[in-house]
Each structure stands twice: as structure tokens, then as C-alpha cells.
Amino acid sequence: MVYINIPYHVENDRIDRETVIKEIRALTINEDAKYEAFEAIYNRKPHGVSFDDKGLSEAAQLEAVLKRLGIAYRQSEESER
Numbered sequence: 017m018v019y020i021n022i023p024y025h026v027e028n029d030r031i032d033r034e035t036v037i038k039e040i041r042a043l044t045i046n047e048d049a050k051y052e053a054f055e056a057i058y059n060r061k062p063h064g065v066s067f068d069d070k071g072l073s074e075a076a077q078l079e080a081v082l083k084r085l086g087i088a089y090r091q092s093e094e095s096e097r
Contacts, residue, residue, distance in 0.1 A: 021064040022056035045074040
């Protein structure tokens with residue numbers, strides 16, 4: 017399992033929500049993961065997105081978007097919370 021921890025930072029609120037929605041919608045990951053990612057960026061809970069071992073490419077897609085948007089994240093085997 018791969019878990020992308022997306023800790024909430026106040027700076028995330030300065031990132032345009034429409035841009036984030038557009039970037040996340042363009043990903044070829046499941047809808048639940050898209051929702052969890054958006055929620056983690058703008059809310060204190062939940063804190064990230066989990067992918068099974070087959071979802072490594074999906075995790076990499078999400079990491080690329082987070083990096084491009086300047087959103088902090090960490091990859092781990094399980095949630096850090």
C-alpha cells in the first residue's frame with residue numbers, strides 16, 4: 017500500500033480552488049481518491065489518499081500535481097495520523 021500524506025497548511029488556502037479542481041479532475045485515478053485529495057488540501061481532516069500496490073502510477077500522478085501546485089506531501093506505507 018502507498019499512502020500520500022497531504023498535511024494541511026494555511027498556505028494551501030491561497031491556492032486557487034478552481035485550479036486545484038481542474039488539475040485533480042484531469043488525473044486518471046478513482047473518484048474517491050480525487051475527493052480525498054481535495055479534502056486533504058483544504059481541510060484539516062482527512063489527511064491524505066491511500067492507493068493499493070497496483071495504484072503506484074496513480075500515486076505518482078497525484079504527487080506530480082501536488083508538486084506542480086506547490087502543495088506539501090509525503091509518501092509512506094500508511095497514514096501518519
